[in-house]
Amino acid sequence: MNTYERIDRDLSDRDFTVVGKSVKRSDTLEKVTGTARYAGDVALPGMLHAKMKRSNVAHARIRSIDTSKALALKGVKAVLTHQDVPRVLHAGSPHPRSASVTRDQYILDDRVRYWGEGVAAVAAVSEEIAERAVALIEVEYEPLPGLFTIEAASEPGAPPIHENGLDRNHVLPPVFVTRGDVDKGFAEADLILEREYDLGRPTPAYMEPNVCVSQWDGNGKLTMWTSTQSAFMVRGTLAEVLGVPLNKVRVVVDHMGGGFGAKQDLFQNEFLCALLARQTGRPVRMEFSRKETFLGGRSRHPGKIWLKQGFTKDGRIVAREARVTFNSGAYGSHGPGVTNVGTAALTSLYRCENVRLEGRCIYTNSPIAGAFRGYGVVQTYYALDLMMDEAAEKLGFDPAEFKLMNAVREGDIAPSGHPIVGHGLGDCIRRVMEETNWHELRRREKPESVKRRGIGIGCEMHGSSAYPGIKEQGNAIVKMNEDGTVTLITGTAGLGTGAHTALSQIVAEELGVPFEAVSVVQGDTDIVPWDIGAFASHTTYLGGRAAQLAAADVRRQVLEHAAPLLQAEPADLAIRDGFVVVTSGSNRSIRLSEAVGPKRGMPAMQLVGVGTYMPTKSYSFAAHFAEVEVDTETGEVAVLEVVPVHEIGRVIHPIAAAGQIEGGIQQGIGHTLSEDYVIDLTDGRSLNPSFVDYKMPLSMDMPSIRTIILETAPDPGGPYGAKGVGEDPIIAIGPAIANAIYDAIGVRFHHYPITPEQVLNALKSKANETRQ
Amino acid sequence: MNRLVSMTVNGEARELAVAPNRTLLDALRNEGSLTGTKKGCDVGDCGACTVIMDGRPVNACLVLAIEAEGATIETIEGLQPSYDQPHLLQQKFMEHGGAQCGFCTPGIIMMAKALLDENPDPSEDEIRFALAGNICRCTGYTKIIDAVRATAEELRKAGTL
Numbered sequence: 057m058n059t060y061e062r063i064d065r066d067l068s069d070r071d072f073t074v075v076g077k078s079v080k081r082s083d084t085l086e087k088v089t090g091t092a093r094y095a096g097d098v099a100l101p102g103m104l105h106a107k108m109k110r111s112n113v114a115h116a117r118i119r120s121i122d123t124s125k126a127l128a129l130k131g132v133k134a135v136l137t138h139q140d141v142p143r144v145l146h147a148g149s150p151h152p153r154s155a156s157v158t159r160d161q162y163i164l165d166d167r168v169r170y171w172g173e174g175v176a177a178v179a180a181v182s183e184e185i186a187e188r189a190v191a192l193i194e195v196e197y198e199p200l201p202g203l204f205t206i207e208a209a210s211e212p213g214a215p216p217i218h219e220n221g222l223d224r225n226h227v228l229p230p231v232f233v234t235r236g237d238v239d240k241g242f243a244e245a246d247l248i249l250e251r252e253y254d255l256g257r258p259t260p261a262y263m264e265p266n267v268c269v270s271q272w273d274g275n276g277k278l279t280m281w282t283s284t285q286s287a288f289m290v291r292g293t294l295a296e297v298l299g300v301p302l303n304k305v306r307v308v309v310d311h312m313g314g315g316f317g318a319k320q321d322l323f324q325n326e327f328l329c330a331l332l333a334r335q336t337g338r339p340v341r342m343e344f345s346r347k348e349t350f351l352g353g354r355s356r357h358p359g360k361i362w363l364k365q366g367f368t369k370d371g372r373i374v375a376r377e378a379r380v381t382f383n384s385g386a387y388g389s390h391g392p393g394v395t396n397v398g399t400a401a402l403t404s405l406y407r408c409e410n411v412r413l414e415g416r417c418i419y420t421n422s423p424i425a426g427a428f429r430g431y432g433v434v435q436t437y438y439a440l441d442l443m444m445d446e447a448a449e450k451l452g453f454d455p456a457e458f459k460l461m462n463a464v465r466e467g468d469i470a471p472s473g474h475p476i477v478g479h480g481l482g483d484c485i486r487r488v489m490e491e492t493n494w495h496e497l498r499r500r501e502k503p504e505s506v507k508r509r510g511i512g513i514g515c516e517m518h519g520s521s522a523y524p525g526i527k528e529q530g531n532a533i534v535k536m537n538e539d540g541t542v543t544l545i546t547g548t549a550g551l552g553t554g555a556h557t558a559l560s561q562i563v564a565e566e567l568g569v570p571f572e573a574v575s576v577v578q579g580d581t582d583i584v585p586w587d588i589g590a591f592a593s594h595t596t597y598l599g600g601r602a603a604q605l606a607a608a609d610v611r612r613q614v615l616e617h618a619a620p621l622l623q624a625e626p627a628d629l630a631i632r633d634g635f636v637v638v639t640s641g642s643n644r645s646i647r648l649s650e651a652v653g654p655k656r657g658m659p660a661m662q663l664v665g666v667g668t669y670m671p672t673k674s675y676s677f678a679a680h681f682a683e684v685e686v687d688t689e690t691g692e693v694a695v696l697e698v699v700p701v702h703e704i705g706r707v708i709h710p711i712a713a714a715g716q717i718e719g720g721i722q723q724g725i726g727h728t729l730s731e732d733y734v735i736d737l738t739d740g741r742s743l744n745p746s747f748v749d750y751k752m753p754l755s756m757d758m759p760s761i762r763t764i765i766l767e768t769a770p771d772p773g774g775p776y777g778a779k780g781v782g783e784d785p786i787i788a789i790g791p792a793i794a795n796a797i798y799d800a801i802g803v804r805f806h807h808y809p810i811t812p813e814q815v816l817n818a819l820k821s822k823a824n825e826t827r828q
Numbered sequence: 829m830n831r832l833v834s835m836t837v838n839g840e841a842r843e844l845a846v847a848p849n850r851t852l853l854d855a856l857r858n859e860g861s862l863t864g865t866k867k868g869c870d871v872g873d874c875g876a877c878t879v880i881m882d883g884r885p886v887n888a889c890l891v892l893a894i895e896a897e898g899a900t901i902e903t904i905e906g907l908q909p910s911y912d913q914p915h916l917l918q919q920k921f922m923e924h925g926g927a928q929c930g931f932c933t934p935g936i937i938m939m940a941k942a943l944l945d946e947n948p949d950p951s952e953d954e955i956r957f958a959l960a961g962n963i964c965r966c967t968g969y970t971k972i973i974d975a976v977r978a979t980a981e982e983l984r985k986a987g988t989l
Contacts, residue, residue: 080922087930088918088937089865090904097863184847186957263868263931263965313866313931314965346869552929553968711925711971718968719928747873747963755959755969 070808073633074564075776078711079571081557082310082502083550092311094231095281095341096267104133104333106342107186108325109193110351111168114204114740115217115421116197117176118166125192127176131185133336135193137176138164144297144607147319148196148389149426150289151588152524156386158227160218163297163327163598168197169217169386170421171740172322172351179332179340202740206360206383206418217386217419227384227417231399235409241375245366247450248375253439254807257358257383257734259350260428261752262753264313266323266353267343270333278330279306285315285549286589291581293322294330309579315551316723317427318354320591321389325352332742354426355733357382357394357417361439365408367447371461373408380415380436382425389426391417393525398432400471405437405481405517406444406462421740423733427591429723430786433518437810440512441791446804455795456494456513459679460485464517466769472524472673478769480677480703481511481517487764488513488679488701501799504708508686509696510800514791515679520771520780522592523673530594530602531585532667534563538660540648542569542610545577547587550568553782554712555595559603561708562775564595566607567614568631569648585666593676593780596708600775602669609665617661618651674771676779677703682792686800688819691812693797695725695759698789702763705770705779713781714763720785721761725753728790728808835896836863838906846893853877853888855896856903864904864934868963875962878935878942879903885942888960904934907941917941917979926975928966936962940976948983950976 089248123135141164147157168175176193180186203209204219209225217225242248247796268282284290287307295305302307312319314452325342333340344352359382366375380399384391399415430435441459448458463481470476488494497511521528532544541691544563550556560574567574578584587599617624618636622629628640637645654660686692700717707713723731734743744750770777790808798804830845837860844859856862856879868876870889877888880902886937907915917937920926927933936959943950943958950958955976956969964972 078925081925081927084922084927084930085914085918087915087927087933088904089908090862090934092930093863094866096867097857099858099861099863121976156962184849226965261965263874263929263963265868308950312932313868314929316965343867345872346873551853552927552931554925715925715928715967718970720967720968722968723965746871749870752963754963755956755973758956758969760969761968823960 065650071712072565073570074561075708076710078709079557079561081554081712082560082576083556088684094264094311094313095269095283095309096264098269098281100269100271100339103339103341104179104181105183105186106177106185106329106340107190107192108174108328108348110348111175112171113168113199114171114202115195115200116168117200118168119196119198121175122194124603126189129185129189129192130397131181132178132189133181134179134327134332134618135176135189136331138166141327142297142299146293146297148387148424150293151514158392160388163324164435170423171742173386173733174352177328177332179336185715199569202421204420204422204735204737204740205822206381206420209420209782210418213435218422221419224806225419228387228395231396231415233400233403233411233413235403238375238377238410238412241410242366244368244374246369247367247447248364249443249447249544251443251806253361253363253442254573255359255435256727256732256809257352257593258731259355259733260316260318262314262319262749265346265349266325267339268326269339270310270329271339272334275716277306279308280326280330281308282326283312283319284309284647285319285551285591287549287579287581289320289589290588294326296325296329304819305584309549312551316429317431317591320427320589321354321355323352329758345394346747347745350733350750351423351742354389354424354428356428356434356727357384357425357432359383359435361436363439365443365447367451370450371451371453371458373406373462374410376402376408376411378402378413380413383420383422384417385420385422385424387424389424391425392563394432396525398436400486401433404464404468404471405515406459407464407468408736410489422735423742429720429783431783433516433555434787434790435500437516437787438790442794442806445795445798454498456485456489458570459513460579470673470675476672476675477771480769481515483766483768484677484679484701485515487766488681488699491701491764492681492699506689508688509683510686510798511681511683512794512795512799513679513681514788514795516784516787517675517677518593518784518787520597520674520676520774521671523671527600528588528671530598530669531587532599532603532606533585534603534606534665536652536663537611537616538649538653540569540573542567542574542651543577544603545584546599546603547584548595549576549587549590550578551590553595553716554709555590555599558596558708559600562600562604563607565603567611569634569727572743573634587760593782593784596778597674597774597780598669600708600778601773602667603672604775605669606665609667610663613663613665614648614651618646621646621651671773674705674773674779674785675707675770676781678784678788680788680792682795682796684796684800686797686815688801689815693729693810693815695793697759699762699764700782700785700788701766702781703766703769704781705774706767706777707765708778710765713765716781717785718761719764721789722753724760724786724789725793728810730809730811831894833893833897835898836900838853838903844893848894848895852891852893852896855893856888862903862905866931866934868931875939876932876935878938878962880938880984885939885959904938907937916982920975920979923977924978925971926967932964936964936972944983946981949980952977
């Protein structure tokens with residue numbers, strides 16, 4: 057059996073009717089029948105097709121652009137260069153209320169900062185003509201020195217990549233986090249380990265290339281269909297940069313084909329598509345090719361982490377010092393957020409009272425790093441967990457027991473500054489050990505064969521919101537119709553995780569109606585309440601809680617209306633299975649439709665509830681077991697089995713939650729073993745912008761996964777105690793694999809991806825050392 | 829210069845006017861208004877555009893539209909026996925959570941159909957092999973494989989395919 061879910065419900069305080077059941081997801085009928093409409097499926101009468109001209113240098117000033125040949129091509133309707141578009145400095149990922157946005161982008165600039173940056177755009181009657189016109193645009197560049205590494209860009213005296221940027225190409229002032237007395241801690245240590253970890257450049261590689269369609273109506277209002285996780289941020293930025301009020305921009309997202317964090321940004325295309333549509337007076341569609349989706353997309357931040365920790369003989373961590381340096385690429389995007397979150401994460405996971413951390417983020421002339429599932433924590437916990445494994449061995453502890461001994465627990469201060477609720481991490485580690493017969497497996501004989509097996513455990517924790525970096529807000533409107541059915545109007549975007557199903561389950565549970573009685577209105581900024589976007593593992597936690605509050609508001613109104621009909625007090629009423637029932641001393645009941653529907657001479661009641669939720673923070677936890685097989689002749693690492701144990705407070709939809717975990721594991725196996733978006737360090741050119749050359753684990757590579765979900769530490773802030781799950785799996789799997797590789801072949805790697813070539817070289821050097 | 833290409837799409841005779849250098853994928857999506865078939869890469873790497881052509885699964889982005897002259901094409905839109913009844917594969921993908929973002933789903937379902945048409949009792953390895961050219965980035969494939977296996981089992985029980 058490939059997968060199953062088993063839920064430990066240690067804290068069942070009530071029986072649920074809809075929550076916790078794998079109901080049929082409300083969005084999948086459209087998806088499996090091909091009727092789901094994605095932005096790229098929108099076709100409008102008279103629609104033009106747009107394409108972007110991209111730079112073939114990494115760093116240069118634009119001396120001139122000659123568009124005459126492109127404009128002369130039959131079928132070309134408009135060409136835009138930096139001379140034709142508004143020059144408004146804006147943030148690539150404009151989180152409102154975030155203290156750390158970086159305003160460093162123009163729609164088009166007279167300078168390019170990375171290979172593949174858009175320098176012009178064409179609209180034509182067909183995509184093919186637009187492509188031909190793009191090739192006819194002649195750009196003359198005045199080259200500037202390319203700074204491709206964090207070392208080159210942050211050297212004293214390095215030329216600035218952004219005119220008004222900070223010294224030495226820093227995206228933000230360095231982040232410092234200090235707790236306790238690190239020097240004293242190191243003085244008490246019996247063992248000090250110091251390592252540098254080097255992290256590659258995986259990209260989200262969502263299946264749906266970036267695409268948008270723009271249309272202006274006769275009243276000067278723009279409608280944009282686009283693939284985004286944060287429709288209201290797209291609306292806000294378009295309005296700001298194009299100089300129109302918010303009520304003149306409508307952003308529509310019916311379905312989107314994955315985002316994994318990266319689709320919080322704007323990608324030049326939204327502005328250019330809108331401007332081309334305004335200039336031509338016709339709808340315009342702009343779709344990236346897969347190559348462009350690599351070139352103009354967002355990656356995880358590559359970087360270096362220097363980590364030093366002091367341990368005592370009895371297995372405590374007494375000091376932790378780290379310098380985290382991320383490569384932001386050409387623009388700031390999520391650099392500030394990732395640096396803050398990734399650095400602060402090192403205060404936690406494994407307990408240590410004395411920490412001194414420093415985080416930096418550096419502009420380089422390389423592809424833009426942005427938000428990607430795991431948001432800085434993938435990198436820093438990879439380093440932290442690998443060092444824990446190494447320390448355990450040196451101190452004579454079992455690595456899993458050592459992690460359990462040091463696991464954060466209830467009341468410890470989390471990276472956000474909040475006390476941790478429950479003992480989720482310890483629960484996960486204990487469960488993963490039980491489930492896999494960890495100690496027995498560790499004692500297993502290891503034959504000196506060509507293919508060697510090893511096992512490892514990796515741990516993580518992750519917040520279910522972006523607080524305190526961003527003060528988030530979720531909003532929902534719930535209406536009950538006169539037949540007792542319900543409409544949920546939510547700002548929460550649907551990335552494909554099943555969020556709208558989970559929200560509907562929460563509303564159904566709260567209102568005592570069947571799941572099928574709830575329908576969802578979403579994805580249109582003119583209709584739904586404001587929402588910050590779908591990211592930070594917060595859709596169920598934040599949007600779900602807002603929906604729950606709105607539903608509770610409607611329930612209160614229903615009970616007030618039903619009370620006189622049932623000759624009871626509202627406090628003695630409940631809604632169950634679509635009936636309003638008297639709960640004490642009587643079994644009187646009426647159908648919901650009778651309670652709220654029209655009566656003689658009276659129209660139906662209009663029941664509307666509104667919910668607004670501003671969360672603080674909760675943390676979810678995971679421990680992953682991985683078994684690998686290393687081929688000592690080819691260097692190839694196969695992941696044979698993964699057992700992920702996640703503690704997520706309350707499971708709303710088990711299959712959807714497990715699906716998040718398994719998909720995260722897939723992407724995490726990718727960045728640990730094969731995925732790396734590589735640039736040529738001599739000229740900044742992208743070397744593998746295609747699915748053939750950017751190697752992701754596919755059906756033949758994916759191991760069997762036995763998913764286990766715990767509900768042992770529900771969060772009082774989440775709906776029914778639910779916390780997030782989206783990002784957690786991708787953080788834990790990497791260290792589990794690297795630790796398992798060590799167990800198999802006795803080589804500790806301090807980087808990702810760990811490629812077959814490096815495995816072979818490491819085995820060779822190890823053999824040489826042994827010989828000497 | 830556009831050419832008229834005749835083909836049978838989901839049981840219906842269609843004539844699509846396409847330029848000789850355009851692909852079957854573009855013809856289906858643009859001229860045929862059948863947008864259920866997705867464009868994930870346009871170069872045959874991802875399988876999102878898988879359709880069944882004369883009984884065999886193909887990447888519609890690697891077939892020129894004019895090559896489909898006279899061919900019989902099945903797309904995701906033609907799979908349902910009737911408007912209110914999804915195909916068994918579609919039902920099983922819904923039940924088992926085989927679709928997340930859904931962008932790869934039509935291609936994967938068509939590939940799974942082609943597999944089950946050939947081999948009604950595939951092993952897990954055979955399913956994984958059949959789907960080797962279909963990239964899914966959301967699910968880790970676990971639930972897709974569950975859905976295909978469940979379909980095969982039910983079809984065997986029913987004694988029909």
